[in-house]
Amino acid sequence: MIFRILVAWLAFVFFCLPSQDADAGISPENVIVVVNGDSNVSRTVANHYVAAREIPLANVLVLKDIPEDLTIELEVFRDRILKPVLAGIQARGLTATARVIAYSADFPTSVKVTEHKKQIENEAVKKYQSATASITGMTYFYQFVLADKPEYLTFGSNLYARGPFKRYFVNPFRGEDKELFDDAQSKADNEDFAESAKLWQQLFEKHTLQSALAIRAAEASSQADDKQQALQMLAKAIKAGWTSRRYLEQSESLQGLLDQQAIAKILPLLDNSPIAWQPPIALTSATGWSASGERVPANAGGVRYLFSCMLAVVHARGSSLQSAVQNLERTAECDRRFPVGTFDFTMGGDVRAKTRLPILADALLYLNETGFQTRTFKSSLPEKGDAQSLGVMLGTASVNPDAGRMNLANGAIVDNLTSFGGVFGRDGQTKLTRFLDAGAAISSGTVAEPYALQPKFATPMLWAYYARGVSAIEAYYLTVASPYQLLIVGDPMAQPFAKSVGKLVQIQFDQTAGNKINVNVKSLGLNTPTVIVQRIEYSINGRLLKVSPPLNNVTVNLPDDLSGAFEFRTTLVGFDCSEPRVSFSQWLDSNGKLPSPVATITQPRSGVTQAGDDGSLAGKLKVLVKAPGADSLAIQAFGQEIASQNGDEVTFVIDTKALGAGPLVIQPVASFGEKKVPGSPVTDQGVASSAK
Template structure:
């Protein structure tokens, strides 16, 4: 049990009937909302926080490029000063100078409900000394194998434990978001004593063939946790064995409505056989997936949800533990990447989304423990990839020598020579290598994870200290199956990583070559009514045809205004929001459409609109060489230039030419926003990009 951790950091969860208090005083919605307890997940640019070391030009440069490549909103960019220098820091400084100020900033901006990924730019410590916590361990196995060095992203992902001053993040199964075998679906998921004991009692009654009692107990538990569909399956089984067929059918229907997805499990279920094979039940069965029933399927990630012991999410924070996916965008170091190499990795990866490459997934196998440790899980990955129709196989060498394209590569070797490799990583490929020091940049021993990035991978990983070849500290082979199912690279890593604390993950978290986002067309516009009121109009036109191999129907829509989630609504054709008291100038309005699939694929579009009345917003332009932003505004008292929510230049008067100081702001494209002051009122315009090549 993890006492109190669910109360530590609770970002506001926007249900479908929320208004936009900071922007609109009243909103009239021309439709009926869907259920308020819908669980939403998945990762897009709106869900990624990019963290910059404000005192490092290198950190700014890497971030500048990534923010521009991926369309990260300014609201999601956090600059931290006084970041500990070097590759290593201690736990106290990590909490005080990185983790706590970062989460305080997210909370202050009121964007906690939409943040799912923390991506650190370069020039942050990669390793954290956690000896103060390993000293608290009492379990002899953990004391022996959990060394006092953690990765920055591993600790960030396990933030609830750290903010609760609990060393339980050192457990080998600390990441409950990670998937497991299909049997895990029916593990006792409850952390509190009352429901934990109630579940055990139901299981005992079922084992003792007291099916009616077990059915009642499972049903009562499901009512309390309606997102835990396996409990409804257990109730249906018990009802069926008790001869209560109608109740069994009802609970089976409820399990599917709450997210149960495996047809194969039901097809081989003796207790439910008569129901699931009946003609009347086939329409419902046909909605389920034929994916292999050996491992749990992928789920899109959401940080506002609590993940329980059975791997299922819940809106009730008491039901589990919340996490935050995390990685580094680059490690710029003499043992790692140069700035140019790091930028090229991100640039290449940004072009991979929804490309569905016809490329291989390979799993190497030698006599080395670095491959044999994970090889038992390769069969599940091959089965899953075969189900998806993706080419995959085992390579009986430390490095493939095939002349072919690769989109996923699992390795286990201390060193590798990739410069002369015969295969080609396609854009969006992921690769990882089980070895001791792949993420330890303090030593030249062993090949570093960054070499796989330089060779063409979009994301890779390596431990920052000796992991003792323990499988929970490395991604399962199923990472590649989940990736091929359409999740982002960052989700694929954490879906398969049971103990993240030691693993450094580097690259593009948003890479998603197999994602199937909605193909609907959406638009946003502001119109004036006859009575003088303004209306924000959203329209969605479904695609004429949906190729389910490359897209999914729209399930829900999210509306963001200046980077903040303001509405979550069903997939309706149109919506109107009456606007009163809108802000001056232009704001970015973003519409994200979320697909009806467990991976929750997303696609977003944005437009700059004037929601309020008042003076016309300023218009900026860029000089012919692309390096200077220009703004002229009659009668302006001053013109500010904003970058990532901060004023980086101020000019008195109605004209301003802004050439960024690259020695401070870093190289790469900068989306700078003009804000003019008239009669003491600030009026923002639309950003322009300087420095884009």
């Protein structure tokens, strides 16, 4: 009987997260690109990035009236940037999938939080917490900003960040549950394992996302010689998200359970990384985080976050527009390439290097045990050799990292611990953008004096988790305990070590028996690390429609009110602690009662294809749009109407000088009375200025 129960439970391990957690990992539908609509530079960077990363059009938000200053007040950030972004996400139905807010260029980089600092009661903390925060840090802590609360100004405000492995077993509760936890621990210490197991199980039944509680219940049950109950709780722990295989193998009370057929089958799929630190875990939009680093339902007090970064800082002390575009387009090619080389770490005598040394040994062990080579160096930069640098940890005020001085693999993270790497309003100290221009995928720097405190910077585990397969943006927020001052810039999606699911998706639209889409999943013979598929997600125009188990053939019923063209996306989510994602998208036409408009570019823009073009000298764009019977036609770019005219066949001549350079995606929309019908988008790549 117990075996049948275990088999039933473990059949769901591959589908272990509830549907509202369907935004784990990073793929294009998880990234919201925010554009300064008054800036050609911002639009140009966004145009290139959206095309390179195939970001859904619905995921691009254009804001107006963005302040030109590098530093703005908290109220201005909240009311003119953060709230409009969150409102746009909600209005487009993207809340379930949005995980990353990526600001294009020409946004303020820092935010004054003077009033919040005044509310810090602990003088020892207040002394070292600056009243200047980064735009990315404040976006990450959006819940505190909206609530006008200063709790993010602590040294451990990022509960999502990973800590020592023993953190799993600390008491994360308050009130009655705290007492229950302490009682369970006390009974275990006094070897009353049967009663301890009951209390751990009671706690887990109230907090079903906290897998460590189920592990404690399994251990206590095993020590009480109740093997069946121990097996049940172990299965529940795995279903709740426990991923550490090595801990199970090293736990004396659980070792005897691992040869059971149901457990033995799932064990090889779990993470076998060293257990000095908690393994990486994906952020979710529907759950928050507890003090033990595990998921907590948002309605149960869990703290929620949103990853955030800037795609580029185009500034006299930052990158040029040409470099910013080249950096992003280069990095877009790095995913799942598994480059060979070394991870390089400074061991210099400067306090900027010494700050991160206490955790360096754990990172080196993690990397070495997972098959990567590492080097340490005492100079300002690692010695350039034949081997590529897969990542570089620096700690120096000023260094010249220009191309040629480092041999960086595409996708490498270079991070320097210094005071003013993210301060672009003054000279002095190497700016983080220098590392991007030298070939890094992403980098960071503080926007005010951080006092060389480790919680304000990424630990060396940044590179260990990155090598484990998480994306660049996840690697940062997994390893910074207090990121409110840290400005993160670059490609958030970079993931050169992400495992593949080894599958290909074919999408077929079947209208013979109602609007249905048949999704066929086929295996690929890839010679790269792969994981099995845990679940499959389906979305329309960015909105999550359905989540299914990993079936080879699935039929998706479309909404009855669907009209016009739509983007259908299928995302395969791998079974791994890094939860890799691979998405496949296709534009389809619903062929409804009203015809979808069709756009044809008859004259592309000029003046938008040369390196450094910002579109301000762009020639006119001519587009022919047809939709028989339509009352009027319009053209949209990033969801904003840029031209409209009555009639069902119109040749638009569009002035595009304010739309930026690079690939310009436009979408036709036809109006039939009050009904608007979208068509499939087309992309204008532009033409050389000399062409006629």
